[in-house]
Amino acid sequence: MHEMSIAQNLIRIIDQEMSRHNAKKLLRVSITYGSISGIVPEMLQTAFKALTEDTPLQGAELETREVPLKVRCRSCSEVFIPQDDLLIMTCTSCGTEFGHEIVEGKEMYVQEMEVE
Ligand SMILES: [Zn+2]
Numbered sequence: 001m002h003e004m005s006i007a008q009n010l011i012r013i014i015d016q017e018m019s020r021h022n023a024k025k026l027l028r029v030s031i032t033y034g035s036i037s038g039i040v041p042e043m044l045q046t047a048f049k050a051l052t053e054d055t056p057l058q059g060a061e062l063e064t065r066e067v068p069l070k071v072r073c074r075s076c077s078e079v080f081i082p083q084d085d086l087l088i089m090t091c092t093s094c095g096t097e098f099g100h101e102i103v104e105g106k107e108m109y110v111q112e113m114e115v116e
Contacts, residue, residue, distance in 0.1 A: 006039060006108065007047035013110055014057060023115035026060040030112040034105035035069050036086070069105030079103055 014029060033039045041064040052058050072079050073091040082089035088097050 003043040003047040026057045028061040028114040030063040033108040070103045071100035074099040
């Protein structure tokens with residue numbers, strides 16, 4: 001399961017942050033993930049819950065927020081959010097359809113943490 005390894009990475013990051021701040025317990029963590037990162041939030045929740053059992057992270061609330069795919073046009077450098085089809089992403093400024101660079105949408109990162 002893809003989400004298991006994502007949750008493991010997430011937990012490692014949280015653990016590092018917590019020890020840096022001498023935190024004893026995680027109350028809430030908020031993550032942001034891109035719409036083409038392949039993350040299914042429900043599955044990530046399940047994996048997170050399973051992996052944090054009997055740890056200081058147990059019972060923490062996991063919030064997930066999706067950010068849309070954003071690309072930068074290869075011709076005019078316009079940054080835009082492609083609509084509908086991901087194979088043909090028509091630039092909203094100049095109409096170029098292919099070869100854009102992905103700016104946002106593949107990543108996952110911790111947005112916020114609440115600890116005590
Ligand atoms: Zn363009």
